[in-house]
Amino acid sequence: MEVLREWERVPLVPEAPRIDISLMAGRWLKTNDKAQWIGRVDIEVAGDGLLVHVFGGGLGPSPADWGTARSEIVYGSWLTSGDGLAGAFLCRYELPDVSVELQGNLNLGLLVVATYVTFREPVPLANRFTREFFRQAEVGV
Numbered sequence: 001m002e003v004l005r006e007w008e009r010v011p012l013v014p015e016a017p018r019i020d021i022s023l024m025a026g027r028w029l030k031t032n033d034k035a036q037w038i039g040r041v042d043i044e045v046a047g048d049g050l051l052v053h054v055f056g057g058g059l060g061p062s063p064a065d066w067g068t069a070r071s072e073i074v075y076g077s078w079l080t081s082g083d084g085l086a087g088a089f090l091c092r093y094e095l096p097d098v099s100v101e102l103q104g105n106l107n108l109g110l111l112v113v114a115t116y117v118t119f120r121e122p123v124p125l126a127n128r129f130t131r132e133f134f135r136q137a138e139v140g141v
Contacts, residue, residue, distance in 0.1 A: 018048070019048075019074050019075075019076050019085070019086050020085050020086060021045055021048070021049075021050055021074050021086040021089075022045055022086075023085060023086050023106060024043050024045075024050060024074075024086050024089065024104070024106065024111070025043050025044060025045050025050075026042075026043060026136050026137065027040065027041075027042050027136070027137040028040065028041040028042070028043065028111045028134035028135065028136055028137065029134060029135055029136075029137050030057060030132060030133070030134055031110065031133045031134060031135050032133075035057055035058040035059045036057035036058070036059055036130075036132050037056070037057055037059050037060065037062045037115060037117075037128075037130045037132065038054055038055070038056065038057050038062065038113060038115070038130075038132055038134075039055050039056055039057035039058065040054075040055040040057075040134075041053070041054055041055070041104070041111065041113060041134055042055075043104075046070065048074070049070050049071045049074060050070070050071040050074060050089055050091075051068050051069075051070055051071075052068065052069050052070075052071060052089070052091050052102065052104070053066070053067070053068040054066035054067075054069075054093065054102070057132075060125075061095070061096075061097045061098060062095075063095055063096065066093050066095060066100075067093070069091040069092060069093050069102070070091065071089040071090060071091045072090050072091055072092065073089065073090050074086055074088070074089045075087050075088040075089065075105075077106070086106065087105055087106055088103065088104060088105035088106070089103070089104050089105075090102070090103050097119060097120060097121065097123075098117050098118060098119050098120065099117075099118045099120065100115050100116065100117050100118075101115070101116040102114070102115050103115075103116075109135075109136075110133050110134060110135060111133070111134040111135075111136070112131065112132075112133055112134075113130075113131070113132050113133075113134060114129065114130065114131045115128070115129070115130045115131075116128075116129055117129070117130065
């Protein structure tokens with residue numbers, strides 16, 4: 001039997017825990033009655049990622065249907081817990097007049113959605129940041 005010297009050993013990298021993204025799945029409705037940039041968000045689990053379908057809320061250049069984007073990354077909920085529960089995600093949309101980076105995170109049972117909106121052509125509006133709050137719809141709604 002051959003004994004390996006310390007420098008000959010291949011270090012084993014521990015596998016990162018899988019993140020349980022099922023908590024984010026479902027239909028998310030805005031928490032207030034005012035017109036918003038986003039009116040509704042539908043999220044589906046797709047393997048290790050999310051499919052995020054956004055519907056406009058009636059404000060500005062937000063189209064009625066943004067279409068579906070796949071999450072670029074999903075983040076765990078806490079740095080120190082190692083529990084593997086989903087806490088946030090990031091995805092991008094290329095809409096007719098704007099590029100949007102959409103970030104969503106779970107906070108106290110709500111989905112908080114932040115958007116970073118960049119206009120492609122000069123317009124009388126500055127690039128925008130929005131933050132909106134959504135509650136999970138009852139099953140069947």
